[in-house]
Amino acid sequence: MRLQSAIARNRFVDSLFAILGLLAMLVGLVTLLALFLGLALDGWSRLTWRFFTSYPSRFPVEAGILSAWVGTTTVMFVTALTAVPIGVGAAVYLEEYAPKNWLTDLIEINIANLAGVPSIVYGLLALGLLVYQLHLGQSILTAGLTLALLILPIVVTSAREAIRSVPNSIREAAHALGATKWQTVKDHVLPYATGGILTGLIIALSRAIGESAPLITIGALSFIAFLPHPPWQPEFPYLSFQWLLDPFTVMPIQMFNWVSRPQEEFHTNAAAAGLVLLGMTLAMNGLAIFIRARFRKQIKW
Amino acid sequence: MLPSSPQVEKARVKDLNFYYGSVHILKNISLTIGEKQVTAVIGPSGCGKTTYLRCFNRMHDLYPGNRYEGEVILHPDYVNILSPTVDPIEIRMRISMVFQKPNPFPKSIFENVAYGLRVRGWTDRAVLDEKVEQALRRAVLWEEVKDRLTHPALTLSGGQQQRLCIARALATEPEILLFDEPTSALDPTATARIEELILDLKTQVTIIIVTHNMQQAARVSDFTAFLYLGELVEFNKTDKMFTAPSNRLTEDYITGRFG
Structure with a gap:
């Protein structure tokens, strides 16, 4: 009898914990869903083709996100192109070449710490170094490099993990x-780790895409009614890099700009832009899952 | 009387000592590896047989904290494999290795066998085709894979994967082939095929095989070395070792009294 009552009490605690756990999970999930639904209800009506092809405007119904999504896309492009070689290079060095000693340990700890540095601090660093010292201006290039610095610790850490899994x-x-x-690294380790490296990169980029603080610090514009130069030109060498030095804005800054206006219609625009940004992030995470699944199918250890 | 040492030498190990950090793992090992013969290394787990084998292609150089002492003289040019002035990559190009678990690259069957050739700078497709086919034939795998050379190597069975690894090691025509317990991850049928292959190959290449399976040593080898706690207890012709061992410890081990 005493045994049975003890079991019953244990069972009760067991199911109590299960219910508490379920509630904890629902708090997060329901809040997120409510946020998303609110955003969708507010912004859905504004999601038209014209919204994507129009510049911001004084008139809420005519305003669009053309310069913002072009800015976000070009900045992300520069960020990825910078973060991959530096991040993967550092990861390969640390995993394959670096001797195991206190200096390497110190570097490892510091990389972990860098991942926790507030993003605005990276913005200040970029303002001092890239804008004032190197005179890169308040440009797409500066923004891309700043965000690359910001996500570098994440890229290095995930690339190291991918390399270690070979x-x-x-x-x-x-x-x-x-x-x-080097032959071992380039012919085997890197190709087999590519899936993990790309997954880590995309997840890092989807963090960077929502950043606004460091970009405001380096001087991103919040109202911009023109596009950067095209990446091509009619004369030789046909490719143009003028766009790198053009001013820009990005989605989160555009959103913030609209939210801070008094007119209700601009808030609708902000919600619509938020939906687009959310869509971009989800698409990137989906791509990461797809790449991971693909590489898993190809390589099983 | 049977000679207790091989007549034509391929390598001579002189007072080999190996340290991992401050741990003395191999102690004063001296023996002779016969040209185009199979030398088996047996002994209980932890006796240092794999450590010993990995001295021959300087695998220990890949990890810090290791130290060799003594000499392994490779014939015919009398180069000391263990000398710090000798490039381990050059040694690994002359002495190939087959590992305990089949470890094909997750690439195509063809690329697995061709890799050693590519590392040596071969790019001519016709030459690669020819050498890959030759290696796969020598590893008795050609008939099974000739129609699917572009398929991933990991789709092969365990036994086939191990023969692919043997083909990969053979493609560069090594002087010595090292086997580190090559059948410990395989079923009896696949094991029998690998042993058959080893007997086949010994007419062409010098073989050193580490095994924890005494019967396997008896079946495939000409000479056997018995290692115990890092020391060479006995080195002898295999038939002699398994019928009339000269050392009491050897006798106890091969009759299963310990190990």
């Missing part, structure tokens, strides 16, 4: 055939 037996197989370290 079994050592593969490295030994390559070395045993007479491959150098």
Whole structure:
């Protein structure tokens, strides 16, 4: 009898915890869903083709996000292009080349710390270094480099994890055939780690896409009614990099600008822009999941 | 009387000592590896047999804190494999290795076998085709894979994967082939095929095989070395070792009294 009552009490605590856990999960999920629904209800009516092809305007119904989404896309492009070689290079060095000593340990701890530095601090750093010292201006290039610095710790950490997941037996197989370290890395380790590296990069980018603080710090415009220069030109060499030095705005800044206006209609615009930004983030995370699944299917250890 | 050492030498190990950090793992090992013969290394777990094998292609150089002492002289040019002035990559190009678990690259069957050649700078497709086919034939895998050379190597069975690894090691025509317990992850049928293959290959290449399976050593090898706690207890012709071992410890081990 005493045994049974003890079991009953344990069972009760067990189910109590299950219910508490379920509630905790619902708090997060329901809040998120409510936020999303609110945004969707507010902004849905503004999501027309013209919204994507119009510049911001004094008149809420004519205002659009053309300069904002072009800005976000170009800045993300520069960010990815900068963060990948530097991040992967650092990860390869730390995992494959660096001797295991206190200096390496110190660097590792600091990379973990850098991931926690507030983004506005990166903005201040970029303002001092990129804008004032290197005279890169308040440009797409400066913004891309700033966000690249911001996500670099995440890219390095996830790339290291991907590199570490390549079994050592593969490295030994390559070395045993007479491959150098670099041949082993470029022919085996990196190709097999690509899925993990790309997944980490995309997740880092989807963090960067929502950043506004560091970009405001370096001087992003909040009202911009023209596009950057096109990346091509009619004369040789046909490619143009003028756009890198053009001023820009990005989606979160455009949103903030609209939210801070008194007119109700502008708030609707902000909600619509928020939906677009959310869509961009979800699409990037979806891409990350797709890439991960694809590479998992190809390579099973 | 049977010679207790091989007649034509391929390598001579002289007073080999190996340290991992401050741990003394291999102690004063001296023996001779016969040209185009199979030398088996047996002994209980932890006796240092794999450590010993990995001295031959300087695999220990990949990790910090290791130190070799003594010499392994490779014939015919009398180069000391362990000398710090000798490039381990050059050694690994002359001495190939097959590992305990099949470890094909997650690439195509063809690219697996061709990799050693590519590392050596071969790019001519016709030459690669020819050498890959030759290696796969020598590893008795050609008939099974000739119609699917572009398929991923990981779609092969475990036994086939291990023969692919043997083909990969053979493609560059090594002077010595090292086997580190090559059948420990395989079923008996696949094991039998690998052993058959080893007997086949010994007419062409010098083989050193580490095994924890004494019967396997008895079946495939000409000479056997028995290692215990990092020391070479006995080195002898295999038939002699398994019928009339000269050391009491060897006898106890091969009759299963310990290990």
